[in-house]
Structure formats: C-alpha cells, structure tokens
Amino acid sequence: MHEMSIAIGIVETLKEEMAKHPDASLKKVKLSIGEFSGVETETLAFALEVALDQENFNGVQLDINKVPLEARCRKCSRLFKPESSGFRCDNCGSDSFDIEAGQSVTVDSITVE
Amino acid sequence: MTAEIKIQKNVLSKNDEIAAQLRRTFAERRIFVVNILSSPGSGKTTLLEKTAQALGSKLRLAAIEGDLQTSRDADRIAGHGVKAVQINTGRGCHLDANMVTNVLPQFDLDAIDVLFIENVGNLVCPMTYDLGEDRAVLLVSVTEGDDKPAKYPTAILKADLLLLNKMDLQPFTNFSTQRFGMDVWKLKPNLNMLEISCTKNIGLEAWFKWVQSESQKKRQS
Numbered sequence: 001m002h003e004m005s006i007a008i009g010i011v012e013t014l015k016e017e018m019a020k021h022p023d024a025s026l027k028k029v030k031l032s033i034g035e036f037s038g039v040e041t042e043t044l045a046f047a048l049e050v051a052l053d054q055e056n057f058n059g060v061q062l063d064i065n066k067v068p069l070e071a072r073c074r075k076c077s078r079l080f081k082p083e084s085s086g087f088r089c090d091n092c093g094s095d096s097f098d099i100e101a102g103q104s105v106t107v108d109s110i111t112v113e
Numbered sequence: 114m115t116a117e118i119k120i121q122k123n124v125l126s127k128n129d130e131i132a133a134q135l136r137r138t139f140a141e142r143r144i145f146v147v148n149i150l151s152s153p154g155s156g157k158t159t160l161l162e163k164t165a166q167a168l169g170s171k172l173r174l175a176a177i178e179g180d181l182q183t184s185r186d187a188d189r190i191a192g193h194g195v196k197a198v199q200i201n202t203g204r205g206c207h208l209d210a211n212m213v214t215n216v217l218p219q220f221d222l223d224a225i226d227v228l229f230i231e232n233v234g235n236l237v238c239p240m241t242y243d244l245g246e247d248r249a250v251l252l253v254s255v256t257e258g259d260d261k262p263a264k265y266p267t268a269i270l271k272a273d274l275l276l277l278n279k280m281d282l283q284p285f286t287n288f289s290t291q292r293f294g295m296d297v298w299k300l301k302p303n304l305n306m307l308e309i310s311c312t313k314n315i316g317l318e319a320w321f322k323w324v325q326s327e328s329q330k331k332r333q334s
Contacts, residue, residue, distance in 0.1 A: 002205075002206050002207050002237075002238035002241065002242075005205070005209075006124055006125075006241075009124050009125075009127065010124055013120070013122055013124070017118065017120060021118075024116075027115065028117075036266065036267055036270065037241060037267075038237055038238060038240045038241040038267045039241065086299055087299055087300055087301070087302070095302040095303070096303075099270070104123050104124075104125065105123070105124040105125060106121060106122060106123050106124060107120045107121075107122045107124060108119070108120060108121060109117050109118060109119045109120055109121075110117070110118050110120060111115060111116070111117045111118075112115070112116055112118060113114065113115045113116075
C-alpha cells in the first residue's frame with residue numbers, strides 16, 4: 001500500500017502552501033487521480049484523512065477527480081481513450097501512441113477561508 | 114472569505130526529480146540500469162543469479178535488492194561475486210528514487226556496466242515510481258496464471274521487456290500462452306516477450322544477449 005506515502009507527500013505540499021497563508025484555514029483540496037496511476041482512489045482518500053488529521057487539518061473536504069487514460073496517436077495526432085478502443089487509435093487504427101493523461105496524481109487546487 | 118488557490122502540482126514530482134538526477138548520474142558513467150518488476154516468487158533473484166553466472170566475466174554487474182525484510186537476496190547475488198546491496202523497506206511496498214540514491218555511495222560507480230534494481234515483489238505500487246532506470250523488465254511466471262496482464266495493465270504499460278518464467282512448469286498448469294499473449298498484445302502490441310525457465314536454463318540466451326546489447330548501446334551513447 002503506497003497510498004499512505006503518497007498521502008503524506010500531498011500533506012507536505014498542503015503545509016508548504018498553507019505556510020504562505022498563515023491566517024487562513026484549509027477547507028477543501030481538489031485532486032486529480034489518473035485511472036492508470038497505480039493509485040487506488042478510496043485507499044488514498046482514507047490515507048489522506050489520517051495524514052490530514054495528524055497535521056491538525058480538520059474537516060477538510062476532498063474533491064477527487066478521476067482521470068481516464070488518454071493517448072495521442074503518433075500517426076494522425078488524434079487524442080483518444082485507449083481503454084475503450086482496445087489500445088488502438090479509434091481514427092486510424094494505429095497501435096503507436098503516447099500516453100498523455102491518466103497516469104499521474106496531481107494536487108489541482110486548495111480552497112481556504 | 115473563501116478563496117480557491119491553483120496549485121497544479123504532480124504529487125510524484127519529488128520522486129521524478131530525484132529519478133532524473135539518478136538518470137544523469139548513470140548516464141555520465143554509461144551504466145545500463147534495469148528495474149526488475151514482478152510478483153513475489155516469480156524468480157527475480159534466480160534470474161539475477163543465472164545472469165551473474167553467465168555474464169559475470171563479460172560485464173561488470175551490480176545489484177540493488179529491494180525487500181521488506183532480510184538480506185537473503187543480496188546474499189544470494191553476492192555469492193556469485195556480484196556487488197549487491199540490500200534495501201529493506203520495512204512495511205514499504207516499493208522502492209523509490211530516494212532509496213536508490215541513498216545506497217549509491219556503497220557502490221564504486223566507475224566499476225559498473227550494468228546495475229540491476231530488483232524491486233519489491235508487487236505488481237501494483239512499484240509501477241508508480243521512476244528509479245532512473247533505462248529499461249523496466251517485467252517478470253511473470255506461468256504459475257501465477259495467464260490473467261495477470263489483464264488484471265495488472267499498469268505493469269504491462271510500464272514494461273520494456275516481458276520475461277515469462279517457469280515455462281518448464283506449464284504442462285502442470287492451465288496457463289495458456291496464447292491467452293496471455295493476446296492480453297499483452299491488446300495493451301502493448303510492440304512489447305517483446307521471451308519465454309524462459311531460470312531453473313532449467315531455457316530461453317536464457319536471448320535474455321543474456323538483450324542485456325549485453327543494451328549495455329553496449331549505453332556505453333556507446
């Protein structure tokens with residue numbers, strides 16, 4: 001389970017960001033989790049609750065956006081979802097492509113009050 | 114007053130930065146680095162033992178062994194005259210770039226042609242962490258079942274070479290090479306697959322050649 005170490009990494013980012021706003025309190029965190037990032041969303045949400053609690057960030061709302069795998073075809077430059085097209089370009093049928101989204105985990109934004 | 118602050122930070126960017134630094138270190142010294150990924154018990158350490166026996170006199174090999182506990186794997190590799198350092202992750206399910214950086218001082222980097230990093234046995238978590246490797250090699254054994262590519266697509270997508278091990282045991286299982294191959298092909302049509310048996314020395318020549326030729330390319334880069 002590597003979600004805990006990822007959760008701690010996210011909380012470190014939040015601490016750095018909140019240090020710039022010493023009078024504000026953290027209300028909401030928006031995350032994007034790639035469906036092919038190897039990170040389990042529910043497990044990460046649970047780990048984050050624990051990690052946030054430990055740093056005294058209480059009652060923070062998590063807004064998690066799941067990002068499907070997206071690829072760009074090297075032949076016709078089309079952006080497509082390889083999972084639903086059998087890992088072939090759904091325009092020209094090529095099997096040569098670069099993954100553009102769906103493999104990363106990002107902290108998109110925070111809401112403070 | 115409520116305010117939304119944009120951050121757009123990749124959570125793994127710290128690991129990626131350290132991995133990029135590792136990649137520069139390895140490139141300066143022309144060290145070919147292989148990240149070996151598999152489930153527990155697929156035969157990673159046996160593969161490295163056979164590789165040490167076959168290539169130990171031709172290439173200067175070294176290994177980093179990742180496990181939760183014990184130095185058994187590093188001891189096995191060291192028994193073949195290869196410098197091996199064990200990383201014990203405790204409860205950690207993967208190696209990260211920082212762990213690799215921390216053990217590098219234990220190696221003489223000017224005396225290594227190929228560095229094998231044997232990751233923690235796990236088909237999920239290690240896929241997320243770049244270790245600065247040149248190539249990721251995925252080892253799957255027939256006793257695990259032919260459904261592994263379909264069940265663990267991130268492992269297939271990360272792999273640059275797929276080794277199918279324990280082929281000598283296939284007659285005793287219901288493993289279908291065709292089903293396995295089809296599932297791999299759906300995910301990554303160009304992925305090269307070698308069928309091997311480490312204990313029975315089947316198909317290993319092709320693997321040794323691959324290591325030698327990739328190492329050669331790195332030295333000439």
